[in-house]
Amino acid sequence: MLKISQKEYAAIRRHGEETYPHECxxxxxxxxxxxxxxxTSTARCGNTRVDSPHNRYHIxxxxxxRIQRExxxxxxxxxxxxxxxxxxxxxxxxTDLEEAHWLGCSYxxxxxxxxxxxxxxxxxxxxxxxxxxxxxxxxxxxV
Amino acid sequence: MTKIHIPxxxxxxxxxxxxxxxxxxTVGEALTGLVSKHPDLRRHLYTEDGKLRAFVNxxxxxxxxxYLQKEGTAVKDNDSISIVxxxxxxxxxxxxxxxxxxxxxxxxxxxRCCPACCR
Numbered sequence: 001m002l003k004i005s006q007k008e009y010a011a012i013r014r015h016g017e018e019t020y021p022h023e024c025x026x027x028x029x030x031x032x033x034x035x036x037x038x039x040t041s042t043a044r045c046g047n048t049r050v051d052s053p054h055n056r057y058h059i060x061x062x063x064x065x066r067i068q069r070e071x072x073x074x075x076x077x078x079x080x081x082x083x084x085x086x087x088x089x090x091x092x093x094x095t096d097l098e099e100a101h102w103l104g105c106s107y108x109x110x111x112x113x114x115x116x117x118x119x120x121x122x123x124x125x126x127x128x129x130x131x132x133x134x135x136x137x138x139x140x141x142x143v
Numbered sequence: 144m145t146k147i148h149i150p151x152x153x154x155x156x157x158x159x160x161x162x163x164x165x166x167x168x169t170v171g172e173a174l175t176g177l178v179s180k181h182p183d184l185r186r187h188l189y190t191e192d193g194k195l196r197a198f199v200n201x202x203x204x205x206x207x208x209x210y211l212q213k214e215g216t217a218v219k220d221n222d223s224i225s226i227v228x229x230x231x232x233x234x235x236x237x238x239x240x241x242x243x244x245x246x247x248x249x250x251x252x253x254x255r256c257c258p259a260c261c262r
Contacts, residue, residue, distance in 0.1 A: 023233055032151065049233070056233035061200040061207065065225045068148065077151050077161075081230055088234035096232035101198050103152040107232075125152075129186065130196075 001139045002080065002106045002122045004028075004039040009142045011042055013110050013117035016084030020115045022053035027064070028080035028106060029071045035124070037079040037106050043067045056095070057083045080106030080122075087112070090119040092135045100125045106138060145173050146223045153226065156183035170203055171214030173224055188226070200227040 008028075015024040025047050030040040045063050049056040059081075068078055081102070085093075090111035092100075100107060103125050110120040122140045127133035144164040149157050157163060158181065165176035174195075178185040188199055195201065201208045202225040208216050218224070 025230070027230075049231075052233075052235070055235040056231070058229070058231040061202065061227045061229060062205065064200075064227050064230065065202045065205060068150070068225065068227070072148075072161075079151065083232060085234040085237070088237050091237070093232065093234050093237035095235050095237075099198075099229065099231040101152070101228035102150070102230070104155070105152060 001036050001141060002028075002039065002108070003036065003141045003143055006142050008039055008042045009120070009140075012082045012108065013120060015044055015082075016086075016110045016112040017115060017117050019047070019053075019084065020112050021086045023047055023049075023055065023057040023084050023086060025057040025059050025081065025083040027059075027067050027071075027078055028082060028108065029067070029074075029076040030079045031077060032079050032104070039079060040076055041071075041074075042082070043071075054086055055088070078102070078105070080108060082108035082110070084110045084112045084117075087114070090121040092123050097133070097135055100133065100135070101130070103127060103129075103133060107135065108140070144220060145218045146221075147173060147177050148223060148225045150226055150228060152228065153184060153187055156187060157181040167218055169214065170201060170208050170216045170218055170224060173218055174201070174214065198229040200229060201225070202227060 026045050027043040028039045030038045045059045047053050047057045048060050049058045090109045106122050108122045111118040122138040123135035124138045126136045145167050147163045163177055165173050167173035167176055
């Protein structure tokens with residue numbers, strides 16, 4: 001389960017609207033306890049896929065190093081990531097699965113239809129390694 | 144000592160440590176020291192032929208070691224190494240995934256209704 005405040009939930013959906021028709025992306029920070037992840041802050045990232053930003057995203061690892069360090073200073077860990085699917089459903093794509101490597105983390109996807117945020121779904125990247133990884137539907141609790 | 148920051152998904156293979164300190168002269172030695180202390184990390188960081196996996200980014204302080212001397216990059220006491228798996232994806236090929244495939248991948252443990260339609 002992913003627990004996220006109304007404020008952060010609204011922020012990631014708004015990010016998708018602001019970058020439309022391009023995909024947005026960012027990091028979820030907080031704490032994890034077993035299968036439950038609690039988001040206490042989010043960090044917007046730039047999408048480095050300038051060659052195909054409407055259907056691809058990539059976060060500069062240097063930005064991740066910074067976000068990870070700043071989170072650590074606040075006592076937060078990276079517990080997941082978010083991105084948008086402009087004019088596509090809020091479900092994971094084969095590319096999303098192939099390029100997902102943070103096992104045990106949440107991957108939140110918001111569909112943005114004609115510039116307006118529609119559904120937001122979350123998927124846990126489960127498995128014990130690259131060959132077994134899979135996305136599982138995850139309940140999102142907005143608190 | 145050089146501090147290695149372990150990303151959240153790999154901590155389960157490092158006795159839940161967020162950081163591990165090793166004595167090393169290069170990034171490669173530091174990583175070797177890390178997997179010596181925590182052997183379960185090896186398959187997550189390296190391919191079977193001993194190369195760092197392509198999606199595993201290694202940063203020395205704020206620099207990608209690919210643009211330094213890779214694993215031969217020298218480290219000093221108080222340097223910190225960050226292991227950062229890549230983050231990417233997108234909706235590019237979402238339409239290629241059939242609904243059945245989505246069902247199989249998303250609900251592998253769900254009870255199947257019958258052998259005829261749910262092989």
